[in-house]
Amino acid sequence: MSIILTMSELEKFPKTRADLVVMLRNAGITPTHQRIKIGEVLFSREQHLSAEQVLAAVNQEDDEVSKATVYNTLGVFAEHGLLREVIVDPSKVFYDSNVSKHHHLFYSDTGELEDIADENIEVSKLPNLPSDLQIEEVDVIIRVHRN
């Protein structure tokens, strides 16, 4: 319940396992048991999870997915545009299930990460870049601490 992000919750996250399978197939990803399990964790809502958190969540009941597979799968999901990697914490990568354009607020004291809706940030000037450069992303990160 961020003060900053007032984004419509009309997302297109999969509602059923079948939806998720379709989502993976549409992205060109073979839907294995492990990938489905990981997808169920990640695509349940907009969130920022580390690989360790995904590993823990996925193996909560009993061991279902190995560490290597979690890392591989997060990489595959990111390559295919289902996840966004967020680099803000020096000690770990966050995987963001919100792949629409938005920015981030990072609490450096606690390590919390929040979304900032795209319309709440405007970058009105960018440098002229050599034409052989492709922009992948323009990240704005507001680093804050409480009081």
Place this chain on the structure above:
Amino acid sequence: MSIILTMSELEKFPKTRADLVVMLRNAGITPTHQRIKIGEVLFSREQHLSAEQVLAAVNQEDDEVSKATVYNTLGVFAEHGLLREVIVDPSKVFYDSNVSKHHHLFYSDTGELEDIADENIEVSKLPNLPSDLQIEEVDVIIRVHRN
């Protein structure tokens, strides 16, 4: 020789060892042999170095500074405003000897990092943040790859 940064090279980096000692004292840092050696490497010019690079540079001739001291010293320098930590690469922190306001261009394919002068980026709108939040930094990172 960045295409983007056309910053006046009229910097205030220390020119002599004595200058550097003054610089450290002014920052409230006891100037030890190790800190001076590390400072000579870092404050020779505007650059982005990882801890490993600093460690290697400082021990090029013979072993002078331990790994623990390099990490400690980079932390101390950053705390006292002589260095800026730049988090853009998921595998390591960059220490930036340019502490004036500026932004970054990151080549995700090669891991290179370049400065973008402040006047070449304008963030014209920021979200309203709760008043108990202190902004430490607003980072703009343009992630690019070649062709």
Place this chain on the structure above:
DNA sequence: ACATAAATTAGACAAAGTCTATTTTAGGAC
């Protein structure tokens, strides 16, 4: 020169992530 707090050190340790060799599975052909 002495005292002492601050700084440095070696090396053990930890956390995050990668890699390899082997096994298992998805899914197309029949």
Place this chain on the structure above:
DNA sequence: GTCCTAAAATAGACTTTGTCTAATTTATGT
């Protein structure tokens, strides 16, 4: 359903980056 094969998953060794601890050394005020 069975067979086949490329793709995926796995255990666990390994690597990299960074932290911690307990012992030693140094900076600096008196």
